[in-house]
Structure formats: structure tokens, C-alpha cells
Amino acid sequence: MLEFKNISVTKNKKDILQNVSFSVKPHTITAIIGKNGSGKSTLISCLTCESKYKGTIFFSDEDISLLSSKQRSRLVSLLPQNLPAIPVTVERLAEMGRNPYTDIGKRLSEKDEQQIEKAIESAGIANIRHRKLTEISGGERQKAYIAMLLSQNTRVVALDEPTAYMDVQVEKAFMSLVRELKEKHKKTLLVVMHDLSAAAEIADYILLLDEGRVREFGKTKDVLKSGAIEDVFCVTRYECEFEAEKRIIFR
Amino acid sequence: MTRKIKVKSAHGKIGLVLILLFLSMLSLRFGSAEMTDSDFFGGLFNRRGYETERIILLTLRLPRILAAIIAGAGLSVSGVILQSVTGNELASPNIIGVNAGAGFSMVLMLFFAPQTVYLRPFAAFIGAFLTTIFILITASKGQFSKTTVILCGVAITAVLNAGISFITYLNPDVIMDYSFFSVGGVAGTEIKELILPAFAVAFCVLITLVLSVKIDILCLGDSIANSLGVNVKLLRVACLAIAGLSAASAVSFAGLLGFVGLVVPHIARKITDGSVSELLKVSVLIGGILVVFADFIGRTVFAPSEIPVGIIMAFVGAPFLLYIVIRRSKNA
Numbered sequence: 001m002l003e004f005k006n007i008s009v010t011k012n013k014k015d016i017l018q019n020v021s022f023s024v025k026p027h028t029i030t031a032i033i034g035k036n037g038s039g040k041s042t043l044i045s046c047l048t049c050e051s052k053y054k055g056t057i058f059f060s061d062e063d064i065s066l067l068s069s070k071q072r073s074r075l076v077s078l079l080p081q082n083l084p085a086i087p088v089t090v091e092r093l094a095e096m097g098r099n100p101y102t103d104i105g106k107r108l109s110e111k112d113e114q115q116i117e118k119a120i121e122s123a124g125i126a127n128i129r130h131r132k133l134t135e136i137s138g139g140e141r142q143k144a145y146i147a148m149l150l151s152q153n154t155r156v157v158a159l160d161e162p163t164a165y166m167d168v169q170v171e172k173a174f175m176s177l178v179r180e181l182k183e184k185h186k187k188t189l190l191v192v193m194h195d196l197s198a199a200a201e202i203a204d205y206i207l208l209l210d211e212g213r214v215r216e217f218g219k220t221k222d223v224l225k226s227g228a229i230e231d232v233f234c235v236t237r238y239e240c241e242f243e244a245e246k247r248i249i250f251r
Numbered sequence: 252m253t254r255k256i257k258v259k260s261a262h263g264k265i266g267l268v269l270i271l272l273f274l275s276m277l278s279l280r281f282g283s284a285e286m287t288d289s290d291f292f293g294g295l296f297n298r299r300g301y302e303t304e305r306i307i308l309l310t311l312r313l314p315r316i317l318a319a320i321i322a323g324a325g326l327s328v329s330g331v332i333l334q335s336v337t338g339n340e341l342a343s344p345n346i347i348g349v350n351a352g353a354g355f356s357m358v359l360m361l362f363f364a365p366q367t368v369y370l371r372p373f374a375a376f377i378g379a380f381l382t383t384i385f386i387l388i389t390a391s392k393g394q395f396s397k398t399t400v401i402l403c404g405v406a407i408t409a410v411l412n413a414g415i416s417f418i419t420y421l422n423p424d425v426i427m428d429y430s431f432f433s434v435g436g437v438a439g440t441e442i443k444e445l446i447l448p449a450f451a452v453a454f455c456v457l458i459t460l461v462l463s464v465k466i467d468i469l470c471l472g473d474s475i476a477n478s479l480g481v482n483v484k485l486l487r488v489a490c491l492a493i494a495g496l497s498a499a500s501a502v503s504f505a506g507l508l509g510f511v512g513l514v515v516p517h518i519a520r521k522i523t524d525g526s527v528s529e530l531l532k533v534s535v536l537i538g539g540i541l542v543v544f545a546d547f548i549g550r551t552v553f554a555p556s557e558i559p560v561g562i563i564m565a566f567v568g569a570p571f572l573l574y575i576v577i578r579r580s581k582n583a
Binding site: 027045047048050067070072073074076077078079080082086087088092093096097099100104105126132161215 | 306340408462464465467468470472473474475477478479480481482520524525526
């Protein structure tokens, strides 16, 4: 269980987050939505202590701010919005995911190697493992970073607007990979999302932030029913059926 | 293919070592004092009757070649680290105030104690390194972000350059000696001057190799590095201090040799898999090769006159910089 208790963040004398409290159940996807500047990215950056915050984040009753950066990085991983294309190979990137488990100057153990292999296979990028990040497409790069996350093998994974720069086809493939992270790899996911329809489709829980405060949090269907999304984003919700599946669209 | 790249790089490194050895031998063999083959080997193997050649080879040319190798390696190590931790391809030792710090310190020395020639390398080293540390302390007020470090470097460099101009304005006699230092060169270097810098550069190479995996991760950005358990601030400070130490060591005896730290990492990136450890090993070799070659050209093409290695490097480095800028704008 991951629990955020009264999280407040102030930057440049401006309150970015104010008393945000919610808890996340294991092996679920929680979509964090809200308008620009509502504090979504700041909230997940608290998980890795990148943003200084007041309040407490508990992971299995342990205050994560009291853990060393190495201990924390074995529990929580974060993928920011911008994934840089640097001239290292996909395989090398997956190896970097093992950093929390290796000491300075030490080589990777056999267990590390196995985890890296598994991660590359699971992300479906075995065919491009030897290519540099600068030589592959945006979608492939996204998968390469997912391989790094799988290699890091943390129980909690936070993704910051992972589909921001993707076309529809790549976004669809990526979303099924996110689902796989929950179902197959038993990860607990917090995903900052800008696409409300995709959030409604993929998330088990939705956290709706409005000006740094929790406007609504709960099971996806409950949050959808509440009408808070329509209120905050000034949109209308439509329900339709597509290929025998019920879809929710916000316009 | 990674294995292929690594093999290619291993072959490449052996090739680079051979090129460095060949150039060093060439540089030892040829110079403004002409020698026959028998003079050269007689001097090299200490045969009787070849004492003058021996002095030329071992006291004049060899220290100069070693100085070129150490200066090239030191500045290249600094360049690799700086370009990696600032994420800026145009970063070089200048941005952490190495040149301005060494220059200002040298000008102070020339102004207040012009006769203490033997203290000049120490003054240059201390000026360069202290400036780096001062920039780091200033940047710490801004959380050590990449931009803060670069901007602090620019501001402090500007102040020191103004200081240099002011002192040379007060005492124009300083300009002559300072211009020799500011151009950069390895002429007249003695072996004893090189011992400490050689150890310092070797130390920097070793520490950087140990930290190379963490530096690779830092290249992914602060957020990802933080998520992977890297102490971003501590690593950045350590890396910048190492970069400062390495470049300051080179500057202490070679003067303000420009472009090496900027150009060499770019060449190295072409023949490595991009990881910092490979980049570092290859850059050390290429740096040595480049400065030995530039020094060789500088003292043979217009022999018996000499062109300081810094001028040759500027002729090579500036067009390369233009090439990088044009290529980047084409790719953008």
C-alpha cells in the first residue's frame, strides 16, 4: 500500500500542492489528471524525493523520505515526460536500470544480467537492443525506457505523461504495455495523463487535481459518475460502443 | 552489435595507441635541429660522441612530447566530464573558469612577483582550480542545475577576464609574458614540472572510470538519475571538481590551450558506443595524439621558427567547432 498523507509543495513562494492525501492499492493503475499547472508532475516527483515536500509518503508503513536514495530506488521508479535520446545502446540503458542494486565500480552480477534479459524481452525490443537511442524511433525509445524500468524492477512505477508526444498507433501499443506492467509484472502504477478518455479506459482509480488540491479521488467509475471531470475541464462526457466495447469520450 | 562495437572500439584503442607511439617517435626524431639516423639512434641509446643529440632528444624533445600527451589527456578528460554532466556538447574547461582563473592568477603573479618564474605553474594551477571551486560554491545556491553551473561559469569568467584586462592596463609589461601563457604551448617544459600534473591527470582518469556508470545515468537527466538512486547534486559537484582538477593540471604547464577539451570528445563519440568509460579511454588517447601532432607541426613546418601549439590547435579546433554547429543546425 502506498499512502500520501497531507503532501504540500511550495516553489518560489507559490503553493503547488496543498494537503494532498490519497492511498494507492497494490497492482492497480491510478491515473493522475488535472489541468496544466495543477501539480500532477510535482506530485509524482515527490515519490523520488526530487521535489521537497511537507507531509509523509508511506510505502508499506515505511516513510520513503527516511530511506537512502538507493533504498528508495529499489521501491519506486519514475519515468519523466521527456526521455532523452543519448548515444547509448538500448541494452546499455536497460543495464542502467540495475544501478540501485550495484555498488560503485562493481560489475553486474548474473542475477542482474538475467533481469536485464527479461526486461528487454518483456518490452519487446530484443531486435533493437544493440542500436543507440539516437538511432531509433520515439515509440521504440519509449519501450527502451520501459525496459530500463523493468530492469530496475520496483514495485511502484510512476509515469509522467508517457504518451504526450505519441501518435495514436504508438499510444495504443504503449497503453497495452502499461496494462501489461500491472497484470503480468504486478506493478503498482501512478500515471500522469492528459488524455481523459485514455485515463478512463486504462485506470482502476483516478485522482483529479485542481489547483494543487484533490478535487476527487476514487474508483474510475465513481469519479466519472461524480461529474467533477466535466466541471474542472469544462467538457462533456459521451459514452459510445466501439467494437462491442463501451468507450468514454470527453469533448 | 554492442559486442561488435566493443570489439571495434578495442581495435580502435590499440590503433590509437600505435598512432600515438608513431607520432611520438616522429616528434622525437624530427625538429628544428636536424639529425641523421645515426645521430638519432646514437643520442637515443647513449652512445659515446652523441652527447649533444642525447641532450636534444631527452632534455628538450621528450619532455615536450610527454607534456603534449599529458596536456591533451588532461583537457580531454575535463571535456568529456563537462559535456556529459552539463548535457551541453559545447562545454569545455572554459565554462568552469579554468582558463580565466589560471589567466588571472598568472597575471597577478606577473604583476606582483615577475621574477618568481618557478612559481608560475603553481599559480596557474591554483587559480584554475580555485575558480572551479568558487563557481561550484556559487552554483550551489541554485541547486546545481546544469544551467546554473554554466551561467555562474560565464559570469565569474567575465569578472576574471575584466581583472586580467585591468592589470594589463595598469602594467603593459605584463602583456608579453601573459600572451605567451594565454596562447598555450609545451615548449621548454621540464620533466620535473610534469610529475604532479601527470599524477593528477591519472587520478582524474581513474576516478572518472570508477564513476563512469553513474555519469552515464546522469546524462539521462536529473529526474531519471534521481529515480535510479544517483545522488545527483553530489555526483555533479564531484564530476565538476574532477574536471577542474584535470584541466587545471594541464593548464599549469601548457598554458591556456584551447579547443582540446571541446573537440576531442566529439571525435571520440564517433568511434565509441557512447558510454562515458569508452569515451574517456578513447578521448585520453585522441587528446594526446592531437596535441603531440599539433606541437610537431608547430615546430617543424616553419623550423627553425616555432608556432605555439595553441595556435595550431585553434586552426584545427575552430573549423571543427563550425562543423559541429552547422551539423547540429542541419539535424535540428
